[in-house]
Amino acid sequence: MAISDRKLREKEDLKKRILEAAKALFLEKGFEATSMRNIAERVEFSPTTLYLYYKDKNDIVYALHQEGFKLLAQQFKTVAGIEHPYERMKTMARIYLQFAEENPDFYELMFVRQGPILHVQKHNSDDWEEGSRTYNVLYENVIECQKEGLFKNLLPHNVSLIIWSTLHGMCTLHMHMRLDCVKFEDDYEVVPEKSRPEYIYESFISLLERLK
Structure with missing residues (x-):
C-alpha cells in the first residue's frame, strides 16, 4: 500500500472514531452538554487536533446525520423489487417508521x-442534499402512483408533503413519548399484543387509502 493511501485510510479511521465518540457522548450527556473538548478527551486527542478534522460541533453533527441517511438509503433499496408503486410506498413507510424506532439517535x-x-446554511448553501435526495425517492414514487391512476387531482408535491409530514409527526410524537400520554381506548378496540409502532403504521395506511 502506498504511503498516501495508508495516510488517507488512517485519516478516515480517525474521523470514524471521532464520530463514534461524539454519537456516544450525545446519547450520554445530550447535545447541548457535550463540548468539543469532551469529544477530544473521549478519543484521547487534544482539542487542537480535533479541530483539524471538524471545525465545530455542528460539523460533527452534519457528518453523523450523513451516516444516518446512508443507512436509510440502504434500507430503501430493498423496495426496488416491488413492482407496483403503491405497494412500494407502503413498504417504504414501514421502513421509515422502523428506522426511526431502531435508530432514534440518527433520526x-x-x-x-x-x-x-x-451547518448547511453556514456554508452558504440552501441545498440540503441528503434530505432532498430522500424526499425525491418519495416524490418520484408518487408520480408513478399517479400514472397508475392514484392520487387523482392532487399535485405530486402536495401528496409527498402530506405523506412525509404525517409519518414524521407520528415518529416524532412516539419517540418523544407524547403518544404514551394520549389515551386511544375511545378510538379503537385495544389489542394488547399490538405495539404502538404497528398501530401508527396501520393508522397511516388508513389515511393513505383515503388519500389515494
Missing part, C-alpha cells in the same frame, strides 16, 4: 435537530 439528527441545517 433526531436527520429530521429534528437544527445542527445539520445550521
Whole structure:
C-alpha cells in the first residue's frame, strides 16, 4: 500500500472514531452538554487536533446525520423489487417508521435537530442534499402512483408533503413519548399484543387509502 493511501485510510479511521465518540457522548450527556473538548478527551486527542478534522460541533453533527441517511438509503433499496408503486410506498413507510424506532439517535439528527441545517446554511448553501435526495425517492414514487391512476387531482408535491409530514409527526410524537400520554381506548378496540409502532403504521395506511 502506498504511503498516501495508508495516510488517507488512517485519516478516515480517525474521523470514524471521532464520530463514534461524539454519537456516544450525545446519547450520554445530550447535545447541548457535550463540548468539543469532551469529544477530544473521549478519543484521547487534544482539542487542537480535533479541530483539524471538524471545525465545530455542528460539523460533527452534519457528518453523523450523513451516516444516518446512508443507512436509510440502504434500507430503501430493498423496495426496488416491488413492482407496483403503491405497494412500494407502503413498504417504504414501514421502513421509515422502523428506522426511526431502531435508530432514534440518527433520526433526531436527520429530521429534528437544527445542527445539520445550521451547518448547511453556514456554508452558504440552501441545498440540503441528503434530505432532498430522500424526499425525491418519495416524490418520484408518487408520480408513478399517479400514472397508475392514484392520487387523482392532487399535485405530486402536495401528496409527498402530506405523506412525509404525517409519518414524521407520528415518529416524532412516539419517540418523544407524547403518544404514551394520549389515551386511544375511545378510538379503537385495544389489542394488547399490538405495539404502538404497528398501530401508527396501520393508522397511516388508513389515511393513505383515503388519500389515494
